[in-house]
Amino acid sequence: MNMIHKLAARDERVLYIGSDPGAGTLRAMSKEFPDRHLIEGISEAHIIGMSAGLAMEGYLPYVNTIATFLTRRCYEQVAIDLCLHNLPVRLIANGGGLVYAPLGPTHQAIEDIAIMRALPNMTVVCPADADEAARLMEHTLDWPGPIYIRLAKGGDAIVSKAEHGFEIGRAIVMRSPGDVLMVTTGIMLQRALAAADLLAAQGISAGILHMHTVKPLDTEALMRAIQGVKLVVSLEEHVPAGGLGSAIAETLIDNLGGGLPAMLRLSLPDRFMHNYGSQDSLLKKHDLAPGSIAAAIQRSLAAPEKSSSQLHST
Amino acid sequence: MIQISPHAEAAQACKLDDRSLYLRRLVLRAVRSAGRGHVGPALSLIEIVRVLYDDVLRIDPRSPRDPDRDRAILSKGHGCLALYALLADRGFFPVSELDGFCGTDSILGGHPEYGMVPGVEASTGALGHGLSIGVGLALAARMRGRTYRTFVLLGDGEINEGSVWEAAMGAAKHGLDNLTALIDYNKLQSYGPTDYVMPLEPLADKWRSFGFAVEELNGHDVGALRTTLGQVPAVPGKPTAIICHTVKGKGLPAAESNADWHHKNKLTDNELDAIRVAVGDF
Numbered sequence: 001m002n003m004i005h006k007l008a009a010r011d012e013r014v015l016y017i018g019s020d021p022g023a024g025t026l027r028a029m030s031k032e033f034p035d036r037h038l039i040e041g042i043s044e045a046h047i048i049g050m051s052a053g054l055a056m057e058g059y060l061p062y063v064n065t066i067a068t069f070l071t072r073r074c075y076e077q078v079a080i081d082l083c084l085h086n087l088p089v090r091l092i093a094n095g096g097g098l099v100y101a102p103l104g105p106t107h108q109a110i111e112d113i114a115i116m117r118a119l120p121n122m123t124v125v126c127p128a129d130a131d132e133a134a135r136l137m138e139h140t141l142d143w144p145g146p147i148y149i150r151l152a153k154g155g156d157a158i159v160s161k162a163e164h165g166f167e168i169g170r171a172i173v174m175r176s177p178g179d180v181l182m183v184t185t186g187i188m189l190q191r192a193l194a195a196a197d198l199l200a201a202q203g204i205s206a207g208i209l210h211m212h213t214v215k216p217l218d219t220e221a222l223m224r225a226i227q228g229v230k231l232v233v234s235l236e237e238h239v240p241a242g243g244l245g246s247a248i249a250e251t252l253i254d255n256l257g258g259g260l261p262a263m264l265r266l267s268l269p270d271r272f273m274h275n276y277g278s279q280d281s282l283l284k285k286h287d288l289a290p291g292s293i294a295a296a297i298q299r300s301l302a303a304p305e306k307s308s309s310q311l312h313s314t
Numbered sequence: 315m316i317q318i319s320p321h322a323e324a325a326q327a328c329k330l331d332d333r334s335l336y337l338r339r340l341v342l343r344a345v346r347s348a349g350r351g352h353v354g355p356a357l358s359l360i361e362i363v364r365v366l367y368d369d370v371l372r373i374d375p376r377s378p379r380d381p382d383r384d385r386a387i388l389s390k391g392h393g394c395l396a397l398y399a400l401l402a403d404r405g406f407f408p409v410s411e412l413d414g415f416c417g418t419d420s421i422l423g424g425h426p427e428y429g430m431v432p433g434v435e436a437s438t439g440a441l442g443h444g445l446s447i448g449v450g451l452a453l454a455a456r457m458r459g460r461t462y463r464t465f466v467l468l469g470d471g472e473i474n475e476g477s478v479w480e481a482a483m484g485a486a487k488h489g490l491d492n493l494t495a496l497i498d499y500n501k502l503q504s505y506g507p508t509d510y511v512m513p514l515e516p517l518a519d520k521w522r523s524f525g526f527a528v529e530e531l532n533g534h535d536v537g538a539l540r541t542t543l544g545q546v547p548a549v550p551g552k553p554t555a556i557i558c559h560t561v562k563g564k565g566l567p568a569a570e571s572n573a574d575w576h577h578k579n580k581l582t583d584n585e586l587d588a589i590r591v592a593v594g595d596f
Contacts, residue, residue, distance in 0.1 A: 035457060041487075046446045046480035053450015056436075057458065076440055077477070081447060084437050085428055 001092070003137035004062045005029035008036055011141055013060040017047055021064060044069050048077035048089070055087035060141065066100070067093035067109035067150060071116060082146040083121040089146050091116075096126060096150030096186060097237030098268075098279040105272040109150070113185075114242025116148040117215045124215040125168060126150040126186035129158045132212060135166035143168055152187045153279060159190050160210075171211045171218035173225065178205025180297055181229040183222070185211050185244045188235040191283070194290035199297060206233075206297065217247050219255060226252070226261055231300055233264045235293065237283065240267045264300045266293060321532045321559035322501070328534040330565055334360060338565045339596035340399035342589055344415035344422070346581060346596075351415065351424070354575040355469065356395035358500040358533070358560040363388075365539040366465060366496075367400040375405040378432045384462050385451050387436045389444020390469030390498060391425035392577075397434070398422050406433035442475025444468065445495060449484050452493035452553075463546070467496045471503030474512045479524065482553075486525025491547035494554045495526070498533065500562035504576050521555035533558025566592050 005026055008014040016026055017038045030037040040047050044065060051061035063070065070093045071078070082089050093109065100107035116124050125147060127133040133151060140147060147168075164172045174189065175196055182192045189210050196206040209225045211218065226232055232252070234245035245265035252260055268286050275282055283289055287296065330338075337360050345351040367373070371384040388397050395415070402409045407421065414420035421430045425439030436447050448466035455462050468478065485493050499517065501508050508514055518528045527549035531538040539558070548554045562576070563569030568588055581589070590596070 040484055041480070043477075043480035043484065045442070045477040046449070046484055049443050049446025049477070049481065050450040050453070050484060052436075053447040053452075054454050055450075056447070057451060057454030059454060059457075077443060077446070080437060080440055081443055 001026060001064070003134050004092070005032070007137060007141060008033050011060070013058060014141075015054060015059050015061045017051055017061050017063045019044055019047055019065040019069070044074040045077045048074045049081045051089045052081035052085060052087050055089050056085070060088055060090070062090045062092055064092040065094065066107060067096050067112050068107055071109065071112045075115060078146070079119050083119045086121045086145045088144060090140050091146065091148045093148060093150050096152060098273065098282045099153045101273070101279050101282045102276045104276065105274065108273055110239050110268055110273065111242065112148070112150060113214055113236070113238050113244065114246070117242060117247065121145045122215065123147045123168060123213065124150070125213045127160075127212055128184075128187055128189035128210060129156045129160050130154060131158050131162070132160035132166065135160070135162075136168070136212070139166065139168050150186060156187050157190050159193055169213045169216045169218055171209050171213070171221040173221070174208040174210050175206070177207030177209070177225050177227070177229050179229065179301065180204060180206040180231045180233060181209060181225050182206055182233045182235055183209045183211050183244065183248055184235045185214055186237060188237055188288070191288060191290050191293060192235055195293040195297070198290055198294035202294075202298065204298065204301065211244060214244050214247055217251055219251050222248065222251055223255055229261065231262045231264060231297065233266060233297055235288070236267050237288065238267055239270050240265060241270065243267065262300070264296065266296060319530065319559055321530050324532040325534050325559045325561050325564070328532055330534070331536065334364065334536070335565070335593045337364060337396070337399045337403065338593045340402065340409065340412060341395040342593065343596050344395055344398065344412040345578065346586070347413045348416040349581070350577070350579050351395055352392040352576065353395070353566070353578045354500075354502070354563040354569055354572070355390065355393040357564045357566065357569065358562045359393045359396040359467065359498050360399070360564070361534045361536055361539060362467065362496055362498060362558050362560075363396045363400050365536055365543055367404055369540050370543045371465070372462070373433070375433065378406060382460060382462055384465065385435050385448070386465045386467070387438065387444040387448050388426055388467050389438055390441065390467060390472050391438030393467070393469065393498065394424070394426040397426060398431070401431065401433040407431070441469070441472040442477040445478050445481035446484070448493055448495075449481050449488070449490065452485070452490040453488055455492055456488070456490065463492050463494070465494045465496060467498060469503075470497060470499045470501060470508050470514060471511065473497065473514065482521070482524040482526065485553040489551045490553045491549070491551055494543070494546045494556060496556045496558055498560055499557050500560040502562040502571060502573055502576070504573070506573050518557055521557070525552060526555040527552040528555050528557065530557045530559065533560035534564055
């Protein structure tokens with residue numbers, strides 16, 4: 001979030017627009033650039049439309065609130081005011097996935113990637129950690145069209161690396177593909193790295209392709225990375241429909257036709273979460289902790305004739 | 315019981331002049347070509363759009379993206395036939411484009427599209443979007459020190475949408491006196507009377523309580539529209555709402571205040587004859 005202040009200092013087009021964020025959000029920016037730090041009330045539909053108007057006049061609004069309110073509440077405004085007009089508004093979504101676990105299903109963004117990805121002109125990015133989010137923000141000044149940025153909790157282990165660089169729409173090979181290729185987005189990268197270590201201890205080499213940008217999906221990197229692997233695994237903190245796993249499956253079908261590689265989609269189940277606890281405890285509960293991921297991959301390798309949906313259901 | 319505004323009665327009685335009849339002929343020309351169109355919602359709007367484009371907006375059809383131009387957004391996008399008639403007449407595109415209305419390769423669809431139709435500032439059609447966009451445009455003018463003004467045309471049915479009132483609060487919060495909302499109050503939405511579908515009264519008090527300066531007038535009275543629109547903002551430091559009492563389908567006796575003419579799919583020979591009697595041959 002502080003990146004917005006830094007960008008505002010460099011580029012006078014940058015605006016911060018919050019609905020009713022936590023007290024003191026971007027306080028330093030509100031002092032230095034009071035005219036470009038706007039708090040507009042719990043009125044997401046209006047805020048998106050207003051941001052469209054501001055973007056039509058050359059501003060770069062960074063709109064920030066909780067992910068579910070920025071997607072479900074004002075979907076028509078996002079679709080029409082932002083995507084149909086193809087305006088450079090940045091949607092900074094707090095609490096992607098299960099971050100708000102204790103607050104229940106109204107606050108858990110579990111289908112946001114699917115519904116944002118479905119919109120023409122929308123770009124969808126899910127950084128894995130704060131360093132990667134900061135690198136992403138550098139690229140948001142000049143990217144055309146709207147961007148949905150799914151932020152995690154903050155304080156996640158830093159696993160992204162500066163030497164990998166960052167470009168919107170360019171996947172990052174975190175580990176070279178082996179028997180298995182895991183494709184991750186957001187904070188599933190941390191789980192995949194730990195799962196890869198567990199698999200390595202069992203003699204299974206697992207590569208990791210970090211697909212921080214789910215749309216546009218980096219088809220070239222994906223097609224390169226699947227060469228010679230026995231199993232492609234998608235990992236996402238999202239329902240099975242329409243997210244990263246769907247995007248990968250669609251891309252493989254579109255580019256390969258027949259001869260598809262074996263694929264395992266690991267995701268949340270197709271239901272609202274009626275459990276609380278923490279993001280981490282819910283991920284564990286739904287078999288998205290490293291141990292469960294490694295075990296699911298081992299099972300899949302051992303039983304390649306089973307369909308991934310059978311393997312997925314628990 | 316709702317009191318009938320004298321402006322509403324005046325709107326019923328209001329006679330149309332030659333230019334208003336000519337603009338209606340343009341609308342009906344497009345409807346005849348396409349075999350369809352939102353007739354009633356366009357005909358209630360004609361005088362409002364006419365005065366805006368003839369007398370109020372600082373615009374130049376030769377430079378439709380001039381940064382200093384006044385902005386007008388037709389938030390009730392289904393009234394686009396009135397807008398198309400004015401834009402064509404003012405030279406934003408050839409009048410002959412009206413004959414392609416709703417055609418596969420036409421620039422003129424059943425709702426106006428930004429980037430497709432010269433002079434259209436925003437794509438509208440889904441209701442309840444335009445005023446928020448207008449707030450953004452007006453706020454940008456303030457922040458940039460620009461003098462352009464923003465006008466947003468809203469339908470009465472449209473303001474059932476909660477987002478309109480979110481936008482109204484936002485406009486008042488920022489004291490956007492460079493923003494004017496025009497409400498086409500024809501008192502008839504798709505299903506039937508507004509006071510049956512979702513009562514709006516006391517409408518002027520609603521806008522006033524949301525922080526707007528409010529004017530009311532007969533929305534077919536070209537002179538009253540010129541005077542009131544020529545004097546915005548009605549109160550410095552406040553956004554203005556102008557409640558325009560109109561008649562849905564104004565100018566076609568068969569269509570006036572008739573919900574069946576909200577959207578017309580085909581015109582019969584008898585209806586075409588009646589239109590010729592009402593507005594002249596077209």
